[in-house]
Amino acid sequence: MKISLFYEFALPRPWVPDDERQMFQDGLDEVEAADKAGFSTVWLTEHHFLEEYCHSTAPEMFLAAASQRTKDIRLGFGVMHMPPAINHPARVAERVSTLDLISNGRVEFGTGESSSVGELAGFNIDPADKRGQWEEALDVAIRCMIEEPFTGFKGNHIEMPARNVIPKPAQRPHPPVWVACTRPSSVQMAAQKGIGALSFAYTGPGPLAERVRGYYQEFEDKAEPTIPILNPNILAIGGDLSMMVAPTDEQALQRLGVGGGFFSFGIMHYYMTGQHTPGRTGVWDRYLDAVKEDETLAYGPGRGAIGSPDTVREFLRGYEESGVDEIILLLNPRSHEGTMESIELMGKEVLPEFIERDEKQVAAKAKRLEPIIEKVEARRKPLAGPEFDESYSFGGLPTGRGGKFTASEIPEAMAEINEGRVQAAQRAKDEQ
Structure with missing residues (x-):
């Protein structure tokens, strides 16, 4: 099992003028340390208008900067929003390809639809259209990366004439493709398309094992891929609380503070129960009020990679036994010093054994999937547009x-x- 980091770039109020600059500079220091420690990937989300909860609105900019301070860690969009009102598919192809080139082929291309009222309504997107827009935009973006020239497309949501979209990515024909999955049905859809499932499941390793089995069974039985390169992998989030590793469990809890549950609270606020006035609503203040009512919102044993290296090692082994291919660990807001020590301790005392086992697992998995991939490839549906008009x-x-x-x-x-x-x-x- 690969172990990776997941950034939302939460920034609780109150803010001072230098906060956002410092947040990104701290993040770059952390990713550089994570590269040296042996983390597999840094995944960076994309959200818009979700103040305090997520200030990662241009992930390709941060990942580009991180690419110049790192050598091995992969750079993941977790995820890029595909509705064309947010990111036109030709621009998606250009930005992903450029990042892939300047990072020497380290991009993981995670995709998604967007789900919050703040974002969908902010870009005038009808929620009923978002799945269709994702499907069209993904196909167009991949074709823009691989066709010379892209021969054009006319669908229900996107229309684009023939153009040669440049540059092309370093990973030919394209970087590995993933899709965000918050429901079991989405995981099935990812398997049917033969792409990676970014399964944001918070249920723990027990139920996750069933989700992993379901993904690979669906892949074997029903995958009819169109994306040129298969990516049969399933990733999950390692609990709903932020990573915090320290020499002792007590120190880790002290450094975690009350911020550990802010990610989950932000989801509830922006996606379900909250009412938000832009520039006015204090999300962090509401979170602190909720924690006063229920302290378990901020911390609960076994809900995250929190504790001494021994404690965190045992926590991660539970996920490893589920069969999941990769785990991503959240980072606590406004905890740069604690995060840096967490990354260092993970690199020295936790990651080495997982990296060694993962290398063996990857080889065994490749051998196990050989006959399955042969069956899946036989069901492939070519991804192709119209014939190019040479007179155009x-x-x-x-x-x-x-x-x-x-x-x-x-x-x-x-x-x-x-x-x-x-x-x-x-x-x-x-x-x-």
Whole structure:
């Protein structure tokens, strides 16, 4: 089982002007330390308008910076929102490919639909359309990465003419593809498509074992992939509380403080029960009030990688026994020093044995899946658009409104450039 980190970049109020800058700088230090410690991947979410709960709105920017301070750790979108009003699929392909190139092929391409009112309504997306938009956008984004040129697409939600989308990724034909799964039916859908399941399940290793078995059974029996490269893997979140590792259990609890449950509370606030006034509602204050009523919101034994290295090791072994391929561990808000020590202790005292077992497991899994993948590939449905019209081309001035509007800024700029050339030539002639 691989062990990875998961960033939301929560930033509880009160804020001072330097808080967001410091949050990202601390995060870069942590990822650099995680790379040296041996963590498999850093997964970074994308959310919009969810203040305090998540300030990770442009994950590709942070991951690009992290790529230049690390060598081995993989860089995961956990996830990129695919509705075209948020991220047009051509832009998705461009950004994912660019990050893959500058990181020397370390991108994990996690995708999702978005689920909160704040985000869907903020971008005027009808929730009834989000699954269809994800499906179309994923296919278009992958085709943009692999086709030269992309031959065009016309669907229910996306329409795009032929263009050669550049650059192309380092991992050919594309980085590993994942989809966010919060329900068992979503895990089944991921298996049917032959892509990785980012299974955000908080139920613990017991029920997770059944979900893992279900994923691989569905993959074997019903997968009809269209994505060129299969990614039969299932990932889960390691509990609903933040990671905090210290020399003793008592020290870990002290450093965790009350922040451990803020992630779960934020989900409830923004996705289920909360009413939010932008720029006004104090989410952290509401969380503290809830913790006063029920202290178990902030901590409960066995609900996260919290404690001494021995305690955390045993916690993770439970997940390893479930058969899950990868575990992601949450990070506590405003706990940089504690997080840095947690990462160091994990690297020295916990990760080595898991890394050694995972290497053997990956080899055994590849051998076990060989005949299954052969069956799945036989059911493949090619991902392809229309034939490219070799006579097609584009050019000239952009026009609109029935040809009555012409974008004239470029001709004006070119006229200015030409005039500059004439004047420069004249000056040179006069100086002779």
